[in-house]
Amino acid sequence: QVHLQESGPGLVEPSQTLSLTCTVSGGSISSGSHYWSWIRQPAGRGLEWIGHIYISGSTNYNPSLKSRVTISVDTSKNSFSLRLNSVTAADTAVYYCARGVYDSGGYPANFDYWGQGTLVTVSS
């Protein structure tokens, strides 16, 4: 069974960098059969896709966050990471990592597994 687990600081000061890691178990992140994504949900609001990374290392980011986001992968640790720069209170949210599948044409499709989520609060 595939399991994804987010980890990282639960409190980040304004203007600093939010850093989270998603560790994958039950499957190899480097198999190339999936893509790897970050999604967030501010309290009382909807889900917002942040971006994703393919095993090739190429990425696709939400334009609303693109200038501040970096997603990277570490195949040696079977994990991938999120960095969000210059955070403000508006970045306070539960952050989820998720695994995505491809359609028959190799285009990214739906998510099939999600992590539990981790709350990150931006506050001094």
Next chain:
Amino acid sequence: DIVMAQSPDSLAVSLGERTTINCKSSQSVLYRSNNKTYLAWYQHKPGQPPKLLIYWASTRDSGVPDRFSGSGSGTDFTLTISSLQAEDVAIYYCQQYYHAPWTFGQGTRVEIK
């Protein structure tokens, strides 16, 4: 961005009753070249990760009870729970993966009446 709008925001249903959740996209999520509809439904229970229920608008994921079904095409979609069970209390989200950025509906909370 493709805007996904769900209705209702919440509903309370008696056990065993039929539950219908609607999702409307601001543009078609049907990819004509492969005739696939790029829409998924997820179930989210408190303290648990979101769970994939339906993909390609109507394909049930492995292990999902057959009381859950998805339908619709183009811009209008429905998730139906044919006979609500206590364990179905959750928030349900639709999501389009037709065009980046992927976007989600605001969620529909299902409770027991």
